[in-house]
Amino acid sequence: MKHAYKLLSVAVATALLTACGDTKTTIVEHAPVVEPVKKEDGHDEHDHDHGSVSEAGRLLVTSPESNSIHLLDIEHKEVAAELASSNYASRVYATEHSRYAVLVQSDNGRVEFVDGGIWQEDHGDHMHPYQETPKLSDVSFDHVKPAHVTNGENNTAIFFDGNGEDAINAQVAVFSEAYLGGEKDKLAEIHYDTNMHGAAQSRGEYTLSTIRDPETASTLPTQIGLFHKHGDHFDQDKVFEQSCPALHGSAQNHEHISFACGDGVVIITEENGEFTAKKIANPESFAEKQRIGVLRGHENSHQFIGIAGTELVVVDAEHDEIEKIEWTITKDHSIAGGDFNYDGSHAAVLDSAGVLTIFEQHAEGDEHHWEVAHTVKVHDHELTALPENVTFRLAFSGAENIVYVTDSDAKHVLGYDLETAEVKVEIELDFTPDRLVWLGIEKGGEHAH
Template identity: 45%
Template sequence: MNIKLKLLATLVAAALTSACGDTKHTLTPVETPTAQEQPDGSGSTDDDHGHTEVGTEGRLVVSTFDSNVLAVLSAKDGEHLDSIGITGYPQYLYATEHHRYVMAVQRDAGMVEFVDGGVWQEDHGDHLHPYEQAPSLVEFALQGVKPTHVNAGKHNSVVFFDGDKDTAENAQVMVFNESNITNNDRDFATLDYSTYQHGAMQTVGEYLISTIRDEQSSSTLPSQIGLFHGHGDHFDQDKVFDVACPSLHGSAQSSELVAFACADGVVVIDTHDSAFTHEKIMNPVEFAEGERIGMLRGHPEKDLFIGSSRTAVYAIDPSNSSVEKIEWQASDDARLSAAYFSAEGEHVVLMDSAGVVSVFEGHTHDNEYHWELAHNITVTAADLAQMPAEHGFTMTLSQSQQVAYVTDPINQHILAIDLESGEFAHTFELDVVPKNVVWLGIAGEAHEHEH
C-alpha cells in the first residue's frame, strides 16, 4: 500500500493526499485487543465497559535535519496527525519506558523535550485501559550539559548528561518516569558527579548502575562501574564493582542482567534478588588488535545480549561466557548503523549504512542460543551517492507488531518491513526528507485487556 503524505514545507500545517493500491503483504501483529472507553459511554461496545477501538499500530514521530519541528504520523497508514514544534533541532529521538512519549534530545542545546504521542494505557485494576488523543508537546523538560546516552527500562527512563571538559561542568544522571512527565513532576532522583565523563547507565528498581571516571584520567571515557541507591531526589553510592572496565562505552539490560562494554571485554552484573554480583567475559582471542565491543543491546525476556564492534556483530551469552560472531557482514564500504531486538525478542534486526536490513531468527541448539539469517532486504535501489548530506537510513521497531520502520531519505519514504515475511508491507511517501524516526504506542506484551 502506498500512502502519499503531503506536508507543508514549514511542517506547521499539513494536507494529506493518498494514492492507495492493493497490497499483497499483511503485517504480523503481536496479539493485542483494541478498545477505548469514551467519556460519555458512546460508540460501539465489545464488553461491559463500553469500549471503542484504539489502534494497535501506534504512531511514528519523524524529525527532519536542522528543523525544530517533529511530524507525528499514523503507523497504520502514514496519515499526518500533527506537526509539533520544539525549542531546537533534536539530534536523537527515543521513546520513554511505556512508549507514550518521545524524548527529543537536543545535545548541543543541553535540553531534552517531550512530545506526547497520544496513545497509552492505564491500569484499572481488573484490566489495562487504552486511551487515544491528539499528540502534543508537554511542559516537562530536562536541562543539563550534553545529554547523550538515553535508556528506557521497565519502570523509568534515564538520561546521562556528559558534562564538559573544556568548561569543567560535571556529569549528571536523571531518572524519571512517565508519571513525572504527565504531571510535570520534578520529584525524581538525580546523580551528580564530581567530574565530566562520556558515561553509561542502567536502572534496576530503586538502584542505578552507572559508570565512574577517574578524575585524573586524560580520557573522557570511564573505567569503573558503581552501584547507587536512590533516596528521594538523589542517589548514594553503595559500592564500586571490583572489576576494571577500561574505555567503557555502551551498556544494556536483559531480564536480570546488566552489561557494560569495555575495551577488553564485557562486564555482566547479575541483579537477581539484588545480589549485584559480576563477572567479566573477555574478548575472544580472534578479535583483531584494537577490536572491541562498543554497542550493546538487550531484551527484557532474554538473559543474553547483542554487541557490535566496528566490523562485526556478536551474540553474547553470559550463561556460558561466550561471545559468538553472528554471520552478518555489512555491504561494501558500509558499516552497521542500527541493531535491535524485535518486540518479543524472536528476531534481531540489523541495518547497515547502505540500507540493507538483515533479519535474524533465534533458536536453541545443544543448549546454546544461536541467530540464523532469515531475510535480507534492500531498502532502495537508488544510487547511494544521492543520499542528502547529513543523512542516512534510520530504523525503529514497532512494539505491538513484528514490523520495522525504515527511513529512506533519498526517496523521501518511510518503509514498513514485515519481519516474518521479510517483505515491504507499506510505503509512506513524504514531502520532507526524514532524519530520525521513533515508534510510540502500546506495547503488545503489556496490552492485555481482561475482565
C-alpha cells in the same frame, strides 16, 4: 540540572502546530493492520467504552537540521500532529513504555519530550487504553551534553556528560512516564564531581552508572557503581571491582546488566537484591584495538547483541562467551542501527547502504544462535550510485513484528514484516526524514529496552 515545566498559551501552542508549514503525508498500506485480539468470551481485548485506539501506534519522524516533528498515525492513514521542538533533535528515543518520545538536542544542552497520545492504564480488571492528539510535553531538562538514553522496566535514564573545559560535571536523571505526566516526585538524580561520557541503567530502586577518575585524560569512565535511590537522589552503595577501561555502551535484560569495555564486557547479575559482577574478555578473533561499542538487550533473551566496528557479536552471559555472528556488512559502509524486535524473537540491522538484514534466533540444546533470515535492499538505486548524504534509519514497532526504515532520498518510510521481509506499510512523505521512533501501547503492556 534545570528542569522546566512550561505553560503554553493558546497562541504558542498554535504556532508549534503550524511551524512546519502545510506539508502533506499520505500512507499507502500493503496489508491490513492486525485486528484486536479476541478473548474467549468473543469480545476483543479493548472492548470498553473508550472509542477506537490505534493498536498500530504512531511514528515520530524528524527532519535533518530542523526542529520540525511529524507524528504519523499508521492505522488511520493520517498525520496525527505536526510539532516543533526548541532545537534540532540529533537523536530520538522512546520512554520506558513508549508513550513519550525523548528529543535529545545535544548541541543545545536540552532534552524535550513529545506525548505520543496513545497509552493505557491499569483499571484492575483490564488495561484501559487512551488516545489523544500528540503534544509537546511541559517538561524539559537543560544540562550540558545530554547523551545516552536507556530504559529499565519502569524508568528512563538520561546521562548528561557535562564539560571538562567549563568545569561542568556529569549528571544522571532517572524518571518515569508518571513524572512527565506531572508527578514531580518520580524523578531522582545522580550528581558527579567530574565530567564523563558515561552511561546508566535503571533497575528498580537502583541505578548502575559509570565512574571516572577526574585525574584521567580520557572522558570515558573505567568503573561501574551501584547507586541506591533515596527520595530525589541516589547514594553510591558500591563500586564493582571489575575494571572497565574505555567504557562505552550498556544494556540490560531480565537477569543481567552489561557494560562494554575496551577489553571485554562486564556482566552484572541481580539476585534477591544483591548485585555481583564478572567480566567476559574479548575473543581472540578480534582484530587489534577492536572492541564492542554498542550493546542491545531484551527481557526475553538471555543474550546481548553487540556492535564491534562493522561486525556483530552475541554476548552470552550464561556461558561467558562472546561470539561473532555470521554476517557481512556492505563493503565500505557502516552500521546505521539495529536492535531486537518487540518480543525478542528477531533482530535486525540496517547499514549505511540501505541494506536491512533480519536475524532469527535458533536453539541448539541449551545454546542459542542468531542466523540471517532475510536481506533486503531498501533503496532502489544501485549501491554504487547512492546519492550523496542519503541516510537510512530504523525503528521497531512495540506492538507488531514490524521494523520501520526511513530513506532520506526516496522520502518515505517502509514497514517490513520481520517474519517474511515483505513491505507491510509504506509512508510517502513530502519532507526529508531523519530520525524516527515508534510510540504507542506495547504488546503485553511492557517491553524491556
